[in-house]
Amino acid sequence: MTDTAPGSKSPIQTRYSLGDIPKLSAAAEVTANASLNAIAALPLGERSFDNTVVAFDRVMTDYADAVCPLVLMGNVYPDAKVAAEGMACEESAAIFDTRVYTRRDLYDVLRAQTPRTPGESRLYEVTIRAFEKNGLKLSEDRLAKVREMKTTLSGLETRYSANLNNDTTTLVFPADELEGIPASSRATFSKTAEGSYLVTTKYPDYLAVMTYAERDETRRRMYGAYNNRQADVNTALLEEAIVLRQKIAGELGYATWADYRIDGRMAEKTGTVMAFLSALQTPLQEKYRDEMADLLAIKTDLDPTATAVDAWDVAFLQEIQKKEQYAYDEETVREYFPVDTVLQGLFDTYGSLFNIGFSEIPDAPVWSPDVRLYALKDLTTDDRIGYLYLDLYPREGKYGHFCAAEVISGRQTDDGYALPVMAILGNFHKPEGERPSLLTINEIETLFHETGHAMHYLLTTAPYGTLSGFNVGWDFVETPSQTLEEWVWNPEVLASISGHYTDTSEKIPPELLERVIAARDVGTGALYSRLLVNSLEDMRFHTATTPVDVTEMWYRTHEEVMGTRPLAGTHQPASFGHLMGGYDAGYYGYLWSKVYALCIVNAFKETGMTNRTLGMKFREEILSKGNMEEGMVLLERFLGKEPGTEALYEHLGIQ
Numbered sequence: 001m002t003d004t005a006p007g008s009k010s011p012i013q014t015r016y017s018l019g020d021i022p023k024l025s026a027a028a029e030v031t032a033n034a035s036l037n038a039i040a041a042l043p044l045g046e047r048s049f050d051n052t053v054v055a056f057d058r059v060m061t062d063y064a065d066a067v068c069p070l071v072l073m074g075n076v077y078p079d080a081k082v083a084a085e086g087m088a089c090e091e092s093a094a095i096f097d098t099r100v101y102t103r104r105d106l107y108d109v110l111r112a113q114t115p116r117t118p119g120e121s122r123l124y125e126v127t128i129r130a131f132e133k134n135g136l137k138l139s140e141d142r143l144a145k146v147r148e149m150k151t152t153l154s155g156l157e158t159r160y161s162a163n164l165n166n167d168t169t170t171l172v173f174p175a176d177e178l179e180g181i182p183a184s185s186r187a188t189f190s191k192t193a194e195g196s197y198l199v200t201t202k203y204p205d206y207l208a209v210m211t212y213a214e215r216d217e218t219r220r221r222m223y224g225a226y227n228n229r230q231a232d233v234n235t236a237l238l239e240e241a242i243v244l245r246q247k248i249a250g251e252l253g254y255a256t257w258a259d260y261r262i263d264g265r266m267a268e269k270t271g272t273v274m275a276f277l278s279a280l281q282t283p284l285q286e287k288y289r290d291e292m293a294d295l296l297a298i299k300t301d302l303d304p305t306a307t308a309v310d311a312w313d314v315a316f317l318q319e320i321q322k323k324e325q326y327a328y329d330e331e332t333v334r335e336y337f338p339v340d341t342v343l344q345g346l347f348d349t350y351g352s353l354f355n356i357g358f359s360e361i362p363d364a365p366v367w368s369p370d371v372r373l374y375a376l377k378d379l380t381t382d383d384r385i386g387y388l389y390l391d392l393y394p395r396e397g398k399y400g401h402f403c404a405a406e407v408i409s410g411r412q413t414d415d416g417y418a419l420p421v422m423a424i425l426g427n428f429h430k431p432e433g434e435r436p437s438l439l440t441i442n443e444i445e446t447l448f449h450e451t452g453h454a455m456h457y458l459l460t461t462a463p464y465g466t467l468s469g470f471n472v473g474w475d476f477v478e479t480p481s482q483t484l485e486e487w488v489w490n491p492e493v494l495a496s497i498s499g500h501y502t503d504t505s506e507k508i509p510p511e512l513l514e515r516v517i518a519a520r521d522v523g524t525g526a527l528y529s530r531l532l533v534n535s536l537e538d539m540r541f542h543t544a545t546t547p548v549d550v551t552e553m554w555y556r557t558h559e560e561v562m563g564t565r566p567l568a569g570t571h572q573p574a575s576f577g578h579l580m581g582g583y584d585a586g587y588y589g590y591l592w593s594k595v596y597a598l599c600i601v602n603a604f605k606e607t608g609m610t611n612r613t614l615g616m617k618f619r620e621e622i623l624s625k626g627n628m629e630e631g632m633v634l635l636e637r638f639l640g641k642e643p644g645t646e647a648l649y650e651h652l653g654i655q
Helices: 020-040 050-076 080-100 104-111 118-133 140-165 203-212 216-226 231-251 257-262 270-302 311-326 330-334 339-354 441-458 479-489 491-496 510-521 524-543 550-562 589-607 612-623 631-639 646-652
Strands: 170-173 197-200 356-360 372-378 384-391 403-408 411-413 416-418 421-425
Touching: 020 050, 020 080, 020 104, 050 080, 050 104, 050 118, 050 140, 050 403, 050 411, 050 421, 080 140, 104 118, 140 231, 170 216, 197 203, 203 216, 203 311, 216 311, 231 257, 231 524, 231 550, 257 270, 257 524, 270 311, 270 524, 270 550, 270 589, 270 646, 311 510, 330 510, 339 356, 339 441, 339 491, 339 612, 384 441, 403 441, 421 441, 441 479, 441 612, 479 491, 479 589, 479 612, 491 510, 524 550, 524 589, 524 646, 589 612, 589 631, 589 646, 612 631
Parallel strands: 384 421
Antiparallel strands: 170 197, 356 372, 372 384, 403 421, 411 416
């Protein structure tokens, strides 16, 4: 069943019967292979840059455009059997990618071409590097070995992700064990026949318990369950993947998997990344210790026998700290940020900055009733420039966190510029009766962040699909999103996106808004220390040259940075989805890109966060470029100087 007939309101097929996805995936592969074989078989005298390198980009983008919607369904489709076919498609797509980039006949044809323009030189450089990083400089037997190992690795990664998507970990709490949790959150929990509450480890449930549950044991149980999701199976899958990655890196001539992954990125070398993370460690430890001392003082007021702050206390005590020091609670603030009002405010903010319009497409075919589709329009030309799906609420079997998923790439075609399509997957509180979904400030920041990724993807003008959107260096990819999330903390913007859910014309009161922004620094040390733990954990997994006990490595890294070992019996690496979803030896990119993001934000602060002239410069010089030039070239052109780490240290309030 297709939704993409002429005149359709949908840019992709959104409804599938069992068996559709494997057929479509296989057909895409057959089509792509036929075209790739034709490129490889071109007689020497007939080869040109257009019918080899440019044609290769077209074939690979055609294939991606065919399978990315199918892979998306693996993460969102309500029918579990169809979703499983989507996850299988993700694995087969990764295997196909490995097969293509280990084809010597294609490599030989492409490598022999000569680019004619700077744009073609960039396409050539990135394409050839992809082949060579897959082993095309190796002998045939070693290349076959790499191909086989990468195929196995794709299977491990897909199974790990599918396990998390399908996780149904649920805790049972009698009503008295949920004291302190607002009625609005309790109303979203299911109940047993006896009247106890069923609380999942999905993001909204987890957040409500960790922030508001007054009983220490309730929070401890939730923390333990959350950090133990899929522990039995995923711990083993990750450890197997790490060993396999070590072997692949060795075959490719790299000392470690991290060396292999970081080669060609902005950081260039593993040592540079480790030095960057190490430099943050001492100042962050000091900031974290100061924060924990403040929280311990609050805890001892509640329990005079307390001697330490446990991990499951932090969010709960921070909420009390906000009430005591800044005279507000999150529940009151949330009432001013119903999701529809925030979305309209977000669209107005980005629309004004980048001179674009967002319009919802009514009655568009979608994969679930709560999904919405928006069209983007360039207000200068009045042309439609892309589509954005929003899938913002939890469902069983759905991807469990927040992400921006690529669906269709923007690129130049014979028929004009292909319109990119992007999906944002989220897990906000579902509306309850007449009460809409109400967002916390951190959730609003997350929405601005993911929509920042969408702007990078949808505002692209790159001519080549493999270089368009956010197909950029992995330690640059978070730069636009981490830049644009900062708009939430601008008083003018935050006021403009507010409106009480009972009367949206009632904006958040100025004095409350001031207190919310002033409280932003609450927990900064804890937040960035967790980022540092995860970044170091990832790097230590992937700089190892022997099998890794990932749980023990996480324990040790956590203790080194935070000063305490995690709760015994928990296995956080089993649910650290980034490590099996493309961020392996790349999680440092969040901290690394934050440096660039804050330098860009400082440029806006000098002229005004709503300055359209600078907004259009940001759109044209960074967002639109994709990977047509190195990230540092784009940054230096936009900033007029090389970015430095001072902005990050200033942001963290550390010397």
